[in-house]
Amino acid sequence: MKDQAANRQDELLEISSGKAEHVYYWHCGHYISPFFMGLRDKKTILGIRCSHCGRVYVPPREVCGRCFKTMHDWVDLGSEGSIYAFTVVKLPYIDPNTGKPIKVPRTDIYVKLDGADTCLMHWLDESDETKITVGARVRAVFKEQRRGTIHDIECFTQI
Amino acid sequence: MERVAVVGIGQTKYEKGKTKNFAELSYEATRKALDDAGIELSDIDNVVTTTNDFFDGRTIACMAVAEAAGSYGRDATNVEGDGTLSAFYGLMRTLSGVYGTTMVSAHCKVSEGSPRKIVNQAFDPIYDRLLGMDAISSSALQARAYMQRFGITEEQCARVSVKNHGNARNNPYAHVPLDITVDDVMRSPMLAEPIKRLDTSPISDGACAIILATEERARRAARKPVWIRGVAHCADAYRLGERDLAWSQPLETAARKAYRMAGISHPSREIDVAEVYDAFSYMELMWYEGLGFCDRGEGGRLIDSGVTQMGGKLPVNPSGGVLSAHSVQVAGLARIAEAVLQLRGEAGKRQVPGARVALAHGTGGICAQTHCVWVLSN
Numbered sequence: 430m431k432d433q434a435a436n437r438q439d440e441l442l443e444i445s446s447g448k449a450e451h452v453y454y455w456h457c458g459h460y461i462s463p464f465f466m467g468l469r470d471k472k473t474i475l476g477i478r479c480s481h482c483g484r485v486y487v488p489p490r491e492v493c494g495r496c497f498k499t500m501h502d503w504v505d506l507g508s509e510g511s512i513y514a515f516t517v518v519k520l521p522y523i524d525p526n527t528g529k530p531i532k533v534p535r536t537d538i539y540v541k542l543d544g545a546d547t548c549l550m551h552w553l554d555e556s557d558e559t560k561i562t563v564g565a566r567v568r569a570v571f572k573e574q575r576r577g578t579i580h581d582i583e584c585f586t587q588i
Numbered sequence: 589m590e591r592v593a594v595v596g597i598g599q600t601k602y603e604k605g606k607t608k609n610f611a612e613l614s615y616e617a618t619r620k621a622l623d624d625a626g627i628e629l630s631d632i633d634n635v636v637t638t639t640n641d642f643f644d645g646r647t648i649a650c651m652a653v654a655e656a657a658g659s660y661g662r663d664a665t666n667v668e669g670d671g672t673l674s675a676f677y678g679l680m681r682t683l684s685g686v687y688g689t690t691m692v693s694a695h696c697k698v699s700e701g702s703p704r705k706i707v708n709q710a711f712d713p714i715y716d717r718l719l720g721m722d723a724i725s726s727s728a729l730q731a732r733a734y735m736q737r738f739g740i741t742e743e744q745c746a747r748v749s750v751k752n753h754g755n756a757r758n759n760p761y762a763h764v765p766l767d768i769t770v771d772d773v774m775r776s777p778m779l780a781e782p783i784k785r786l787d788t789s790p791i792s793d794g795a796c797a798i799i800l801a802t803e804e805r806a807r808r809a810a811r812k813p814v815w816i817r818g819v820a821h822c823a824d825a826y827r828l829g830e831r832d833l834a835w836s837q838p839l840e841t842a843a844r845k846a847y848r849m850a851g852i853s854h855p856s857r858e859i860d861v862a863e864v865y866d867a868f869s870y871m872e873l874m875w876y877e878g879l880g881f882c883d884r885g886e887g888g889r890l891i892d893s894g895v896t897q898m899g900g901k902l903p904v905n906p907s908g909g910v911l912s913a914h915s916v917q918v919a920g921l922a923r924i925a926e927a928v929l930q931l932r933g934e935a936g937k938r939q940v941p942g943a944r945v946a947l948a949h950g951t952g953g954i955c956a957q958t959h960c961v962w963v964l965s966n
């Protein structure tokens with residue numbers, strides 16, 4: 430049996446999945462929807478406070494994982510904070526929004542917004558790492574045309 | 589806890605672009621594990637497989653691996669996560685009193701799909717995913733947070749890469765054995781600073797299987813049993829922005845629970861060898877701290893001291909670790925298999941002489957959202 434299998438291995442074939450794709454329509458839900466509306470309509474970033482432990486979460490969601498309580502207490506966090514962590518990405522990557530290559534370097538940051546206990550991930554408009562420091566003050570830059578997505582924030586900029 | 593042993597292990601060589609399909613790969617590992625234990629599939633009471641639908645490119649991928657993993661005709665369940673967690677389920681099933689033996693298997697053909705896209709799709713589809721996050725950029729943020737808080741240097745991270753790729757030269761299953769220097773790592777291409785090419789793990793295809801048995805059933809196996817002394821698993825928050833990126837509390841929690849179960853009070857003195865999930869070089873330093881091998885923030889000093897090298901008091905990743913072979917959800921199970929080889933004294937050129945207590949560690953999720961810690965002894 431082994432020899433028979435070996436004889437057939439002079440050609441090992443591959444097959445491609447082709448162009449098939451699966452399209453999803455995700456509901457943003459009852460907590461991310463107001464968050465996106467805040468970006469779109471008021472150029473502000475909304476968080477939510479757990480009335481049990483007092484932590485302020487951004488982006489907002491229904492349940493505090495630590496307390497397992499429903500959160501109701503919305504907090505307007507404005508648009509300023511400080512850098513918690515950053516990286517300048519140099520490896521080319523595919524833009525998940527379009528499936529097309531996007532230019533690098535691109536700077537990813539975690540921002541601790543004033544009044545929040547968690548960090549928000551976004552981009553910084555500075556790709557020279559010698560000009561970026563953890564703790565630097567930043568502000569969200571909003572797009573002119575806003576559609577109620579995370580891209581309503583163009584990026585963050587140092588102030 | 590009733591005693592449960594690992595009585596058989598099997599691994600494929602880890603490499604990119606394996607021509608065997610997923611089932612052929614899985615079968616190689618399960619067949620090797622049975623042969624290693626000196627038992628037949630009829631001796632296996634139940635099966636835990638480990639699959640990932642995105643990497644396998646099919647829905648409910650666990651179904652497709654039934655024959656190769658030995659699930660046909662018997663009870664089987666599946667984990668979509670790291671193999672250390674599958675082994676944890678296997679342990680619980682063996683302890684249930686219903687099953688005397690459990691086959692635990694994992695396979696992954698990372699190279700067949702689009703690994704960066706697949707990791708991007710692990711992020712929230714309406715938020716982080718759209719910003720292009722993937723394993724490298726998110727880990728770079730974690731590395732930054734960790735290094736900034738504790739003053740860890742890029743050279744200290746590079747030392748992990750030099751050690752583990754060097755150790756991989758002694759492991760016939762490793763994918764990327766390398767004879768490199770700290771300078772080589774520092775000069776390798778910057779991917780997402782502070783992470784450079786040689787700080788990252790490779791894209792590896794592979795499979796691993798282990799067989800667990802109750803004490804009674806272990807007596808019938810050919811191999812000297814390796815006993816499970818303590819195991820624990822703990823999860824962090826999903827969103828990276830909600831975690832302390834510089835310190836893994838869930839790892840410390842899991843380690844403390846596993847040590848308590850195993851009766852270990854001084855891990856750095858009582859553990860002879862450790863296999864940890866170093867998907868990036870900085871992670872090994874963070875895991876030293878969470879596992880209690882050193883104090884918080886001291887991971888850099890520990891690698892500098894040489895304690896974790898071969899020949900040191902606590903060698904970490906004699907196999908070359910995940911930096912030298914990263915078959916995603918297989919990688920944690922491979923850590924257990926390597927720990928078993930060490931405790932049997934069968935680890936060949938990578939053997940830590942006289943190893944009696946070994947630690948194996950696996951992680952799951954982005955930037956190690958979950959940690960599973962195993963303590964084994966001979």
Ligand SMILES: [Zn+2]
Binds near residue numbers: 481483484495497498
């Ligand atoms: Zn709370």
